[in-house]
Amino acid sequence: MRAAVYRGPGQIGLESRDVPRPGPTDVLVQVKACGLCGTDVHILEGQYPATPGIALGHEYAGVVVEVGAEVTGLTPGDAVAVDPNISCGACPACRRGDVHLCEHLQALGVTRDGGFAEMCRLPAAQAHRLPAGLGFEEWALVEPLSCCLHGLDLAGTRTGDRVAILGAGPIGLLMVQLARAAGAAFVLVADPVAAKRELALTLGADEAVDPTLRDVFQAFHQRAPGGADAVLECVGVPAVAAQALELPRRGGTVVWFGVSPPGATIPVEPYAVYRRELTIRAAFVNPHTFGRAVALLAQGRVQAAPLISHRFDLAGVAEAIATVKAGRAIKALVLPQES
C-alpha cells in the first residue's frame, strides 16, 4: 500500500509499505478521506512535534476491512470515523477524566501512523461507527468538529449569547455553526478573505467583518452593545489572540483555540483582566466530544460539505500542504484511494 510519510521537518514523501496486520484489539481501516489540518502544516514547519517515519493525517474516515480476534462491536464493512487521540487510561489525568491531558497521549497521524495512507491499523476503541446518510468526505470533518465542540463547551455558550469568532477558516466556520446550534443570539465573524466571510454568512453568522478595513470592536458593539459573552480565537496568530481580549463583555470569556507558534508571547494587562473579570481559556483536542460531533453532522445541524474546497490524491500531499499554507484552501482533503 502507499503512505505519505513524514521524515522530519520539511520532508514528506510517498512510500510503498506492507499492509499492516491488526493485533487482537485492533482494526484495519481502508482510509477513504483524510482532512489536512493546520497542525500538519505546523508539523512540517517543525513547529509541532511528530514522530519521523509515520504516515501523517489525523482527521479521517473509512471502512473497516479486518478486525482483531478480541474486537467486538465492529465488523468488516462498517463505516467509521477515527478519533486519533489515544490516552493511556492509567495516569493521574486519565483517572480524573481529563483523557486529553494524558501524560502518555499518543495520536494517530502525529506519533503513530495516521490517515495519509491507503490503510491504517488502529485500536478498535478509536473507531466510531457511522450512521448512513453522509459521504466519507464529510465524515472526515468529525475530528475537527469534535475539537471545536470542546472549545465551545469551554466558552460556556448558552442560548441567547452573543459570540465573536476571529477567523473563518475551517475551524471558524465550524464554530459559527456550533454557536448557532447552541442558540447564540448574535454571531460576528472577522476574516480578511471575502470568500470566507461570504461562507460564514451562509452558514449562520449575522455579521462578517474584514478586520483590515473595519474595527472589530466597533463592529461588534454596533450590533451587540456591551461586548461578547464569548470570543473564540480561531486563527493561531499571537496578535489576534491579543485582540481577542478586547472583545468580551465584563465577565466574558475568551477561548484561545488557534495554535500560536511555540515561544510566541503577547502583552496582557492583568488589571484589565481583573477589572473586567475575564476568563481566558485554551482548548486542547477533543475529550469525550466525538459522539456529539457525529450526531451534529448526521442530523445536519452542522454542514461539512460547504467547507471542502480542495481534494488531492496521496501523491499530492505535499501540494495539498503548500495550498493550505498559502491560505488558498478552506478545507483540503486527501483521498488515499484515488491515484
Ligand SMILES: [Zn+2]
Ligand atoms: Zn487537526
Ligand SMILES: [Zn+2]
Ligand atoms: Zn493517561
